[in-house]
Amino acid sequence: MDNLQNLEDKVFTLLCQYAKDETSIPKAKLIAQKSILMNHLYEDLGFKNRKEMNSFMKEYFPTLAAKKPADKLWKKFIYDEIGETAPACYECKDQMGCFKCTLV
Numbered sequence: 001m002d003n004l005q006n007l008e009d010k011v012f013t014l015l016c017q018y019a020k021d022e023t024s025i026p027k028a029k030l031i032a033q034k035s036i037l038m039n040h041l042y043e044d045l046g047f048k049n050r051k052e053m054n055s056f057m058k059e060y061f062p063t064l065a066a067k068k069p070a071d072k073l074w075k076k077f078i079y080d081e082i083g084e085t086a087p088a089c090y091e092c093k094d095q096m097g098c099f100k101c102t103l104v
Helices: 003-018 022-035 050-061 062-067 074-081 087-091
Strands: none
Touching: 003 022, 003 050, 003 062, 003 087, 022 050, 050 062, 050 074, 074 087
């Protein structure tokens, strides 16, 4: 299994653990697939902004949303939860200015 597939699987497993119910599982799969892409997660999921992303996560993954610090981006938070670094973070040009997103 390649590294990207491994990361996607870990994200999916995490999200399934926090899924509100069975209707959240397809959404967990989509989030996991999009989480390995290079843009902001809310953009890759088709949301207009982070507020929409937060509302979505609160609806389908409420206990995970409750754990997320307000000053941390969703992709960073999810990858921190699985003990990995998101692929996009390696390409980021704003490591010092990003929302608690340092690779150190």
